[in-house]
Amino acid sequence: MTATTSLHEDVVHAADRLPEVADPQKVAPRDARSMSKLFFEQLAVLEEGTCEYQYARNTLIEMNMSLVRYAAGRFRSRGADQMEDIVQVGMIGLIKAIDRFELSREVEFTSFAVPYIVGEIKRFFRDTSWAVHVPRRLQEARVELARATDELRSRLGRTPTVRELAELMNLSQDEVIEARLAANGYNSSSLDAAINGEETGETALADFIGTEDTAMELVEDFHALAPLLAELAERDRRIIHMRFVEELTQAQIAEHLGCSQMHVSRLLSRTLARLRQGMLTTN
Structure with missing residues (x-):
């Protein structure tokens, strides 16, 4: 058997070695870590664009959403009204991490993904922390986005994804994300603003943003x-x-x-x- 034939058989039968996951979002984090390795192994030999490849990639995304929630929790002080945006932006970081991760790195996927997720969230805050003039097209998109979000939330019984919003609004996913970001352009906070809390006492907003440069x-x-x-x-x-x-x-x-x-x-x-x-x- 030639190497080419062996590789072809690996690709053909790769999906057969993937377990069926009824609800990937309900997989416990510990199980997700071990199962992710198996899915990454198959993702490396599957052909992009095939149903098997999309299944493996989408399952990896949903199984590791707990990483996004964990990273988003670091920014809880930003307020509950922004948490939905933080999670959506964190999902972008998770997807980037999945697309760029390879087992040859010999590191845990969680260690690789969290910096991508946190970095995307910090970039989101960097771009939206100041009150700025928002173009009219984004003002209109923001209003339409709010209506579409309410409609889908009522219909689905959950928070809609960016893809679902994009389909309803006839926009690209990037345009939906841009409209989300525009909604944050109306508010600004000083980094020296005091935050009072029973657990933390009086601290400044900057205390929750800066991190040690490892x-x-x-x-x-x-x-x-x-x-x-x-x-x-x-x-x-x-x-x-x-x-x-x-x-x-x-x-x-x-x-x-x-x-x-x-x-x-x-x-x-x-x-x-x-x-x-x-x-x-x-x-």
Whole structure:
């Protein structure tokens, strides 16, 4: 049996190895962590655009929504009226994390996804924290969005998704998100504003936004990694650059190099193992 035939059979039977999940949103976080690994394994060999690929991707999204709720909880002080927007924006971060995650990173998906989710939420606050003049088209879209949200909430008995709102309003999902963001453009708060609470006492809003920059701890590692990267062959350096700087998927890298995704995966794993061993020897 050739390697090409084996890969084809893996793709054909990948969906058969995926468990049926009746309600992914009800999967416990601990179970979601173990099941996610299985779904990511199959996502790597399934062809994009197929029903099996969409099933695996959508199940991953719904199973890991608890990560969005966990991350959104950090911003509870923003007020309950903004929590719905925070969760919706956090979902964008979750989807980006799923599309960019690969098992070859050898990190837990939760550790990889939370920074994406929190980063998307912080970007949302950065773009909407000040009262600004909102274009008329967004003012009108905001009003239409409120009506559509009320209609779908009444019809579905739950908060509608961005996709459902976009279909009802005949807009793209990006336009719906833009209208959501515009709704926050009318309010602003000072970062020095005092917040009184029984648990926290009197604190400033800025206390809930700023976080320690953990990336500073990586500076020493980057200095140790630089000479190891310089020793790599040109192709290996190019693959590392495309994967971790340009953030391309293995499939996209394979297209650039004119080889199979599995070959890229093997090259990447081999190169990362070499760099990891070099870092351990250096330290």
